[in-house]
Each structure stands twice: as C-alpha cells, then as structure tokens.
Amino acid sequence: MSEPTRPLPRADEFDTREFWSGTKLKEFRYQQCDGCNKVIFYPRRHCTGCTTGKLEWKRAAGTGTVYTYSIVRQSYHPFFRNKVPYAVAWIDLDEGPRILTNVTGVADPASDVKIGMKVEVEWEEHEELNIPLFRPVIMGSYMDPPD
Numbered sequence: 001m002s003e004p005t006r007p008l009p010r011a012d013e014f015d016t017r018e019f020w021s022g023t024k025l026k027e028f029r030y031q032q033c034d035g036c037n038k039v040i041f042y043p044r045r046h047c048t049g050c051t052t053g054k055l056e057w058k059r060a061a062g063t064g065t066v067y068t069y070s071i072v073r074q075s076y077h078p079f080f081r082n083k084v085p086y087a088v089a090w091i092d093l094d095e096g097p098r099i100l101t102n103v104t105g106v107a108d109p110a111s112d113v114k115i116g117m118k119v120e121v122e123w124e125e126h127e128e129l130n131i132p133l134f135r136p137v138i139m140g141s142y143m144d145p146p147d
C-alpha cells in the first residue's frame with residue numbers, strides 16, 4: 001500500500017492560480033491594493049479595504065512570526081494521522097499577509113513552538129505546486145547565501 005499523501009488544492013482557480021504558480025517557483029506571492037495599500041491574503045478579486053483599488057501581486061521574502069498556534073493530537077485523515085502531534089499556526093509574514101499553515105522542523109511541537117517566534121518558509125514539494133510550511137529561524141540562517 002502506498003503512503004497516504006497530503007490533500008492538495010486546485011492550482012487552476014481564477015483567484016488563487018497566481019499564488020499557486022508562484023509556489024511552484026518557491027515564491028510566496030500576495031496582493032496589495034494600489035488604492036489604499038491594504039495587504040490582501042488569501043488572494044481575491046477585490047480589495048477588502050477600499051473595494052475599488054487595483055490589486056498588485058507582490059513577493060514576500062518568506063520570513064515571519066507565529067501569531068498563534070494549536071497542537072493537533074488526533075486526526076482521522078490517513079495523511080495527517082501519520083503526522084500527529086503537529087502544530088497548526090497562523091503566521092504573520094513580515095510584509096503583512098497572515099497564513100494558516102504548519103510549523104515543522106521541531107522535535108516536540110507542544111514545547112518548541114512559541115507565539116512570537118521567528119519562522120521562515122520551507123516548501124513541501126509536489127508535482128503541480130508546492131505547499132508553504134514554516135520552520136523556526138535559526139539566528140542568521142536566512143542571512144547566509146544560497147547553496
């Protein structure tokens with residue numbers, strides 16, 4: 001029997017396809033209104049601030065902070081059942097978008113994830129798109145040049 005896999009979103013929907021095509025390039029894209037400067041995330045057709053501005057696509061650096069989190073200890077889904085316990089967290093990216101995701105790369109999510117901790121994106125690779133997950137920033141690690 002093959003390993004259960006993560007349920008994936010559709011990459012071809014009108015409002016979100018620009019975001020998902022960015023993930024394939026490991027770019028975290030979000031929208032910002034050219035009228036009122038409000039940061040929009042998740043992707044939408046209209047600004048939720050002024051409702052009239054044009055939304056521009058921007059690219060986030062992929063670093064942020066844990067706004068809040070919860071620990072999942074039980075799941076009935078075959079993929080997630082193999083992951084428990086794991087942290088589900090709202091991450092505030094430095095540019096403003098807030099995303100619901102997982103904090104990975106910790107030995108014990110119940111004690112190693114903290115509100116306010118610095119995190120950076122880590123892409124879980126798939127065929128059509130990549131999933132943005134976040135891991136703790138080891139001080140100075142994102143200052144190092146890429147391999």
Ligand SMILES: [Zn+2]
Pocket residue numbers: 033034035036037038047048049050051052053
């Ligand atoms: Zn606006």
